[in-house]
Amino acid sequence: MMIRVANAPCSWGALEFEGLAGESIGYQQMLNELRATGYIGTELGDWGFMPTEPVQLRSELEQRALTMVGAFVPVALANPAAHDPGADEALKVARLLAAVANPNDQPPFLILADANGTVPQRTRNAGRITPEQGLSSAQWTTFARGAEHIARAVYDETGLRTAFHHHCAGYVETPQEIARLLELTDPTLLGLVFDTGHYLYGTGGTDGQHVLDGLRLFGERIWHVHFKDCHPQVAERARTAGLDYFTAVHDGVFCELGQGSVPFAEISPWLYEQHYHGWIVVEQDVLPGMGSPKESAQRNRNYLTSIGL
Template sequence: MIQVANAPCSWGVIENIEGERGGYSTVLDEMHQTGYVGTELGDWGFMPTDPDTLRGELSARHLKLLGSWVSVYLHDPERHAQSEAEAVRTARLLAAVGGPGAVVVLGNDPYTDPVRTLNAGRITPEMGMTEAGWEVFAAGANRVARAVMRETGLRTVFHHHIGTWVETPAEIERFLAMTDPEVMGLCFDTGHYTFAGGDAVEGLRRHRDRIWHVHFKDQDPRVAEQSRREGWDGVTAVGHGVFCELGKGKVDFPAVLRQLGENGYGGWVVVEQDVLPGLGSPAESARRNREYLGRIGL
C-alpha cells in the first residue's frame, strides 16, 4: 500500500543552495501537522546523525525515515571512493533508523556543472557525456550501490535531476542500461522528468521494473516555457516556481497513480515541491499538496 511522505527540499533544504531556512524541528513538526507519515533525511547534518536522537525525533512526530539523497561525483573517477564512503555512511544511519526498506537516493552533485546547470530543461545530445564518460559514470554508480548493499543490505536508487549529468529521458535510459539491476533502481521524479522533456506516465510505464522509489513533483508549463525562452539556469527556474504545487501544473497525477497501480508499485510516494530557502509558504503548500492527493485517492 502506497504511503505518502514529504522531504526537506519542500522547505528549502536543497543541495548547493544557501539561504535562510527553518531548523529540522520546524520541518518535522510541519510535516506531521500537514498529514505526512514519512520523511527523507535531507542534506547530511540537517537532521541529527546520531541514530538514537534521530529515532526519537521522528517517533515523537509519528514519522518514518524512508530514504536520503546523497550527492555523488560519478563523473570523476578520483572521487568514486569519496562517493562510496558518503553513501555508506548515510546508509548505515538509514538502516539503523529507517530499517531494511529504506533506500539511498543517489544524485550527481546538482548545479555544479555550468553547462548542465545553465541549460536545465533544454539539454541537447551534444551536452551529454562522451562514451568514456558514460563508462566512468556507470562504474562509479555500480561501485557505490554494491558497497551500500554489501555494508548495510539496503538498495540504492538513482535520481535523475536537472542541472546534473543525467536529466533527459534518453540519459535515464542509458544509465539504467549500464547499471546493475540487482542493486541499482530508479527514483522516478515526475517533475524533473517532465521539465526534461518527458511524459511522466510513459516514463513510469517504460521503467516499471526499475522504479523502487517515487517523487511526486509538479511542473508549471508557463514557467518552464519562460525559462527556455529567457535562458534561465536551473536554480533561477526553481526560484520562479517551475516546480509548483501538485495539481497546478502539467503532470497528470490521476494518470500517474493509475500507472503506479498497473505497475504494482507499493513503495513510498514522496511529495517534493522544491523551493529556494526562505521562499514560499512551505507548511501551507505541504497541506494543500496533501489535500490534493487525498482528493485523487491517495
C-alpha cells in the first residue's frame, strides 16, 4: 500500500486552543477545499466541528471519497483524577471513529496527547524545556499508566489503536521525554504520532537533522505521521526573546511545508525504506492574516508532489 496524504481541520483555522482559532470556516467548506486540493483523508478536529452523528458524518466523507484517519484527544495525564474522565472522552470520540471507519482501509487512530498549553511553565518555555521543568519519577508513572488505561479502554470497546502525540507546551515535548514515555508503556498498546514540526521545535534547535535522528530513534513505535514544518528564524527569535508557545505559533513558527527546516525530501524516502504504510497528515496552523487556507493547502500538496508524495 502506498503512503497516502491527508490534511486536518487546523489547516483551515480550526485549532484546539482558545484564542488561536482562525476565521470561521464551516466543516463542509473545509472538506470541499481539502478534497479539491488533492487530499484523500482528514482528521476529525475538535468535537462538534464536524457532525458527531455517525450516519451524517459517514455521508459527508463518502460524498467526497474521503477517509477519516484519526482524532485528537487531550488529557492531563499527569493528574490521576483526569484518567477516568479522559477515558470517557476518548471512548466518545473512538466510537464515532469506529462507526465511520472505511472497512476497506486502515482503521483510524485515537490520537492521545497531554493537555497541552495548560501548565504555565511548560507553555512559557516551549521550545527550550530543561530537565528540571519535567515530571518526577512518580509523575511519569502516573502519566504512563493513564495513557495505557485510555488506550486499553479504547481498544477493548472499539478495536481502535491509540497513538500518542508528542507536542510542544505539554509534558511530552523533548526527545528525552518521548523516550521516557515509550519506555514506560506497552509497545503493543500505545504507538507514537511523530510530528515533524513539534519534534524539531521541541529539540531546542533548528537543524532538520534532528528530525531524521528522531525518526530513526523512534521508528519502531511510529504508527502515524504529521507533516508540519518549523521556521528556523521564527523559532530562534521565540527562544531568544523568551516567547511563549502561543505567541510563537501566532508568529508563524509552524510554516508551510518547504519553508522551514524540516527535511521532508529526506523523510519521504526514509518512510518508504521503512515500509511505512500509514497516513501522512499535513498540519499547517492557519491563523488570521496568513492568507487563504485553500491556497495554503494547495501549496503544501504541490510541495509534497514535488518530493514524490
